[in-house]
Amino acid sequence: GAGVSQTPSNKVTEKGKYVELRCDPISGHTALYWYRQSLGQGPEFLIYFQGTGAADDSGLPNDRFFAVRPEGSVSTLKIQRTERGDSAVYLCASSLNDRVTDTQYFGPGTRLTVL
Amino acid sequence: SQELEQSPQSLIVQEGKNLTINCTSSKTLYGLYWYKQKYGEGLIFLMMLQKGGEEKSHEKITAKLDEKKQQSSLHITASQPSHAGIYLCGADTVAYNAGNMLTFGGGTRLMVKP
Numbered sequence: 129g130a131g132v133s134q135t136p137s138n139k140v141t142e143k144g145k146y147v148e149l150r151c152d153p154i155s156g157h158t159a160l161y162w163y164r165q166s167l168g169q170g171p172e173f174l175i176y177f178q179g180t181g182a183a184d185d186s187g188l189p190n191d192r193f194f195a196v197r198p199e200g201s202v203s204t205l206k207i208q209r210t211e212r213g214d215s216a217v218y219l220c221a222s223s224l225n226d227r228v229t230d231t232q233y234f235g236p237g238t239r240l241t242v243l
Numbered sequence: 244s245q246e247l248e249q250s251p252q253s254l255i256v257q258e259g260k261n262l263t264i265n266c267t268s269s270k271t272l273y274g275l276y277w278y279k280q281k282y283g284e285g286l287i288f289l290m291m292l293q294k295g296g297e298e299k300s301h302e303k304i305t306a307k308l309d310e311k312k313q314q315s316s317l318h319i320t321a322s323q324p325s326h327a328g329i330y331l332c333g334a335d336t337v338a339y340n341a342g343n344m345l346t347f348g349g350g351t352r353l354m355v356k357p
């Protein structure tokens with residue numbers, strides 16, 4: 129389909145390991161967002177890209193989290209030295225970022241479990 | 244987020260009944276988005292409201308934004324089992340600036356009994 133895709137759908141890792149989560153946005157969408165959703169809660173903002181640059185990374189919880197979008201399309205969220213508290217569903221969204229409407233369309237998420 | 248409160252947190256209704264979910268903000272809502280989420284899946288966009296007093300409908304779902312732009316409601320008429328899921332409101336609380344992050348409420352878990 130033409131929606132936002134995320135891989136892997138599930139990731140199980142051990143405490144202290146490094147993980148990468150990938151997001152492929154809707155074609156033509158210049159804005160890309162990462163959110164994190166813990167069980168029973170709404171999504172929480174992590175970082176927003178406009179093109180290749182991170183326009184707002186104020187939601188990243190600490191310096192173990194980093195994200196890139198080198199060509200302005202696919203983005204990778206990287207988590208170093210994972211901790212059990214990082215377990216959550218990581219959601220990616222993209223939008224056109226035109227100035228009339230800016231509806232964000234979400235991918236299915238990556239469920240990260242840190243043992 | 245405490246900025247955006249949803250009520251009720253969960254709801255069980257009999258098929259065919261009407262229901263309303265509320266979303267209240269401590270800040271002005273410059274854009275209010277309603278999404279639906281099923282377990283293990285991403286968020287499905289339902290409707291977006293921007294203007295005070297605005298109302299939109301799609302099939303049996305109606306969303307409204309109050310005149311003061313601090314409260315929104317989602318109303319489902321004649322509920323069906325297919326309406327079951329988690330309903331989330333997401334808000335842009337910064338004066339209009341495309342590309343802002345959304346702040347989400349905690350969600351309302353809806354179950355429809357056949």
